[in-house]
Amino acid sequence: MAITPLAPLDRTSPTFRTDVDNFFGSAIPAFVGQANALAANLNSIAAGGAYAIPYKLGVGSDVGYGNGFFALNGSALSSTEMYVDNTDLRGINLANVLYSTTEGNTSSVKGHIRLTVINRPTAWALFRVTALLSITDPARPYKVFSIAPIDASEPFPFSAGEAVEVSFQRTGDKGDAGSLTTVLWVRDVKGSGQSAGTTANTQRRTLNTVKRNTIPGASLSGDVITVPPGTYRLSASAPAYSSGRHRAYASITVGGVTTSIEGQTANGSAPSAIQMSEFLAGSTASISIQHMFDTWNVPNGLGLALGLGGEEVYTDVFIEKVS
Known part of the structure; x- marks a missing residue:
């Protein structure tokens, strides 16, 4: 990560006293926080971490x-x-x-x-x-x-x-295998010309196809991904079509407790992306992709088909097991 340089103080400035307070009250703590984060990253590199x-x-x-x-x-x-x-x-x-x-x-x-x-x-x-x-x-x-x-x-x-x-x-x-080869990649795949569906307030996105699964014990059933205990990284993307503002998120349930990884708020026909995020599953985890819309009942709002032959691909989820 980049460390923000500390700005010099101008003793002749009429706001010098306030500038000093801000320097020691916010600029220095921010600088130290960035330096500590960089040190942790470098220690991870030195230890062979990702x-x-x-x-x-x-x-x-x-x-x-x-x-x-x-x-x-x-x-x-x-x-x-x-x-x-x-x-x-x-x-x-x-x-x-x-x-x-x-x-x-x-x-x-x-x-x-x-x-x-x-x-x-x-x-x-x-x-x-x-x-x-x-x-x-x-x-x-x-x-x-x-x-x-x-x-x-x-x-x-x-x-x-x-x-x-x-x-x-x-x-x-x-061991030559390495952890990044342990992945699960699932999608919503439909036939040519078949759109993804109509929007609602909040709904679970369809996941019906496993493209790759090398995580022992991981599976997909009924739009829900199941993974065994471990540390994971998840990213996903959910499309939309003329649907106003919307945001997807990953809903993760472990031991009866549900948390979420929020995606980016998008507008209209832009997809909502869930950036690569890490989570820990102390026991078996159930994962689904939920999608919130501020405009409901939009026909084909979950994704419009191209209809020129081949598969129509909508929601896409990638999970890698770190440890």
Whole structure:
């Protein structure tokens, strides 16, 4: 994360006394909080934990100029190399952090990289990292990772210049599987020409198709996802059509207690996205996607079909088991 610089105080200012009070009462505590958060993130990295860095998608010639680009040498399902600027989208130089993702790791799979569009969390790709190429110079302006695709939401889930969260997780010296391969991906899939339905005040979104499930004990039944105890990350997207203001949220019930992960408020035909969020399930968890609307009884308000052949895809949920 970026740390906000402390603004200098002007002794000649007529508001100097008030500025001093604000400096010590709010600016310093905010600075300390940001520094502590950064320290915790760096400690997680040093311990081999997962961490996420913002970049934007470019082509190979964009990478290496300190502008926060990354690039692939193919589609999300065929790429064998990934190029990553030492400097991220915030202007922070992370050369040594990127270098540490594989340094000293004796496993054949060094770790995993997950790419997620920041404003479209159901657009994603997942890769194994097998090597960091040309690592003799940690200060080179970009890094080249040798990768192997695992899965993706589609072959080309990202657009040029789009902001993408690049999540790294090292694999330990024992066990090549890694936690990011343990995922559950479910959708609402309907036939060509079939819309998603009419809006109500608050309603549970349909989930009827499992695209991928590698979480032992996880299942989908009656629009409800069930996962065993553990720590998880969840992201989702729920569409709408001419439906006024609306917001989706994940409803999570564990041991009879229900909590929620709120999505972004959207308007009209824009989807409501639930950004990647972490939750802990001390026992078996039941998860559904609920959707609130301020305009009810809109025909096709839950999503309008294209009707040109192929599947119509509506609500999309991605869950990964961290531990």
